[in-house]
Amino acid sequence: MNSAVERLPDGPYDAVWASPGRVNLIGEHTDYNDGFVLPFALPHSTVVGARRLDRPEWTVTSEQTGETVTFGPQDKVDGWASYVAGVVWVLREAGHDVPGAALTVASDVPFGAGLSSSAALECAVMAVLLDLAGIDLPMALRPRLAQRAENEYVGAPTGVMDQSASTLCREGHALFLDCRSLATEQVPFDLAAQGLAVLVVDSRAPHAHVSGEYAARRRSCEEAAKILDVPALRDIDPAGLPAALERLDDEVMRKRVRHVVTEDQRVLDTVEALRAGDARAIGPLMTASHASMRDDYEITVPQVDTVVTAALAAGAHGARMTGGGFGGCVLALVDADRCGEVEAAVRGAFAEAGFTPPDAFVVTPAEGTRKVG
Numbered sequence: 231m232n233s234a235v236e237r238l239p240d241g242p243y244d245a246v247w248a249s250p251g252r253v254n255l256i257g258e259h260t261d262y263n264d265g266f267v268l269p270f271a272l273p274h275s276t277v278v279g280a281r282r283l284d285r286p287e288w289t290v291t292s293e294q295t296g297e298t299v300t301f302g303p304q305d306k307v308d309g310w311a312s313y314v315a316g317v318v319w320v321l322r323e324a325g326h327d328v329p330g331a332a333l334t335v336a337s338d339v340p341f342g343a344g345l346s347s348s349a350a351l352e353c354a355v356m357a358v359l360l361d362l363a364g365i366d367l368p369m370a371l372r373p374r375l376a377q378r379a380e381n382e383y384v385g386a387p388t389g390v391m392d393q394s395a396s397t398l399c400r401e402g403h404a405l406f407l408d409c410r411s412l413a414t415e416q417v418p419f420d421l422a423a424q425g426l427a428v429l430v431v432d433s434r435a436p437h438a439h440v441s442g443e444y445a446a447r448r449r450s451c452e453e454a455a456k457i458l459d460v461p462a463l464r465d466i467d468p469a470g471l472p473a474a475l476e477r478l479d480d481e482v483m484r485k486r487v488r489h490v491v492t493e494d495q496r497v498l499d500t501v502e503a504l505r506a507g508d509a510r511a512i513g514p515l516m517t518a519s520h521a522s523m524r525d526d527y528e529i530t531v532p533q534v535d536t537v538v539t540a541a542l543a544a545g546a547h548g549a550r551m552t553g554g555g556f557g558g559c560v561l562a563l564v565d566a567d568r569c570g571e572v573e574a575a576v577r578g579a580f581a582e583a584g585f586t587p588p589d590a591f592v593v594t595p596a597e598g599t600r601k602v603g
């Protein structure tokens with residue numbers, strides 16, 4: 231049973247929908263280079279119960295913040311409720327007649343840990359409002375709308391991965407997403423059947439300078455694509471990488487390009503291994519991805535490097551930071567019966583280094599947006 235559903239106060243509700251948080255199995259900083267990503271949904275989710283109102287007004291209460299915010303169609307909302315108001319705004323912009331509603335939100339997705347609580351909230355709100363309105367908007371069209379709410383209403387410049395994962399992921403699968411065409415493929419990732427699990431370790435490293443560093447990486451990639459005369463770095467393949475690197479004078483830019491081009495290939499190789507039913511084979515690709523983020527993209531911090539090193543030493547098949555970087559979570563692919571040992575090794579390494587103790591939990595790929603009541 232989903233614990234967020236249990237946290238939702240008793241209704242009555244006219245509809246209840248849930249959307250999950252996500253982690254990215256592999257493919258970091260490839261999204262804005264028109265490349266590939268491979269997220270899967272977490273068992274953690276955000277649940278929204280809705281009751282129809284007979285006037286064009288929305289109220290939203292969050293169990294997490296303990297606050298209720300009320301807004302009308304013309305209001306500009308700030309703070310956490312902007313994710314909700316942004317969805318109302320974008321649906322109306324797209325011409326959908328969204329009825330007024332009283333919304334209640336409960337969630338067990340940690341906020342701001344890189345697990346995409348924001349997309350979980352947007353996608354669940356969108357689903358429940360469309361259900362109330364009786365609008366059958368195809369799931370495939372929803373991620374772009376939710377992304378637009380976050381970009382244009384909330385003002386956060388995110389890619390489309392989070393909303394795609396939260397909306398479209400399937401239990402036991404990872405979602406292979408081409409960020410240029412938005413084509414998707416459900417790739418079997420049934421860990422339990424292969425005696426495997428993914429251990430998620432939240433490094434709890436304090437995020438600092440994240441948005442400035444993100445903007446700098448993005449700029450570097452865009453400049454490199456211009457110099458190399460391609461629409462995006464996605465258009466350089468591994469065979470063309472040495473020649474491309476020779477055309478770049480700047481050592482830092484060369485490293486950034488090498489990360490993006492090799493990371494896209496690692497996503498393709500991971501998908502290939504999973505299609506062949508061999509989840510264990512993706513371990514070395516995960517570890518290589520981490521090394522590339524550490525050495526070429528330079529977005530890791532000592533805490534996440536420590537998690538990776540300790541997990542591998544304790545027998546993980548592979549481990550890598552997931553998310554934008556400078557902190558956040560690490561994924562370790564481990565034999566299901568060794569999760570405890572790997573977690574203990576990571577905790578020991580953190581204690582020795584004097585870091586804030588990490589959070590850790592085991593996940594298996596869960597279902598995307600779904601109706602729960």
Ligand code: ADP
Nearest residue numbers: 292294310337341342343344345346347348351
């Ligand atoms: P992430 O998406 O990685 O968790 P973000 O900064 O993108 O981090 O989004 C986190 C923000 O989303 C929170 O600070 C809060 O404003 C909002 N949010 C997410 N879930 C909820 C919720 N259940 N209740 C209220 N606000 C929420």
Ligand code: MG
Nearest residue numbers: 346347348349
């Ligand atoms: Mg977010």
